[in-house]
Amino acid sequence: MKSPRALRVPVLCFLGLLLVPTLVAAEPTxxxxxxxxxxxxxxxxxxxxxxxxxxxxxxxxxxxxAANVERLLPIRSPGLTPxxxxxxxxxxxxxxxxxxxxADPLSREWLVTNRDELLRMGAVGMLVHAETIDDLRGLxxxxxxxxxxxxxxxxxxAALGLSHYPVLISREGIAQ
Numbered sequence: 001m002k003s004p005r006a007l008r009v010p011v012l013c014f015l016g017l018l019l020v021p022t023l024v025a026a027e028p029t030x031x032x033x034x035x036x037x038x039x040x041x042x043x044x045x046x047x048x049x050x051x052x053x054x055x056x057x058x059x060x061x062x063x064x065x066a067a068n069v070e071r072l073l074p075i076r077s078p079g080l081t082p083x084x085x086x087x088x089x090x091x092x093x094x095x096x097x098x099x100x101x102x103a104d105p106l107s108r109e110w111l112v113t114n115r116d117e118l119l120r121m122g123a124v125g126m127l128v129h130a131e132t133i134d135d136l137r138g139l140x141x142x143x144x145x146x147x148x149x150x151x152x153x154x155x156x157x158a159a160l161g162l163s164h165y166p167v168l169i170s171r172e173g174i175a176q
Contacts (some may be wrong), residue, residue, distance in 0.1 A: 068134055069150065077128040077153040082106040083164035085176040090160070090169065097123040100153050100162070103135035106130035108176065110166040111142050119146055121170065128153035128165055 082104040099118065101107040111118075111125075118125070125148035130136055139148060153165070160169065168175050 031083060035069070041080045069136060072150050073130065073133065073136070075127060075130045075150050077157065079163065080128055080153055080157045081164055082129075082166070085162070085164050085174065087173060087175040089173040093171065094169065097121050097168060099123055099125045100128050100157070100165040100169045101125055101148065102127070102129035102165055103131070103139055103141070104129065107166045108139070108142055111139070111146075114168070115142070115144065115146055123168065123170070125149065126151050126153050126156070128157075 080100070082102055083106075097118075101111055120134060123146070125143070125146060127136070127148050127150040130139070130150060138151065157163065157165075160174065162174070166176060
């Protein structure tokens, strides 16, 4: 006769297997929706994927689909403009420092002036305003290896009580 403990393990495994289909079939839960959420599917589609790839196909400029950064343009953050930011303490702790910049002259100058310090502290940037691909390229050139992600910053600015950029958010607080 098997011990009660020896019987428990197979029974628990069996019960666990019964729960797996329930967990897999569960609907996702929306935690936050800003109201400007866009479906992900169009960004994942590669235009022309169903078109024939023959000698007549134009291959001079490959379509990168979702990796095509031009699809993100223009990047705009309503309520957030270039301007002076008063330094202040901030009691929230983030995993790493981050900054908000635009493609405007003030942001470009700020990025050039602070680039080495931003790299030293491991800061990550958000490009919150850019109109053209030239804006993106120009800022990437100035960043020179500093990670900057193009994304609207309206929600994060509202959460932090910001109305201007460029700005750095770090353990020391909010500063320009």
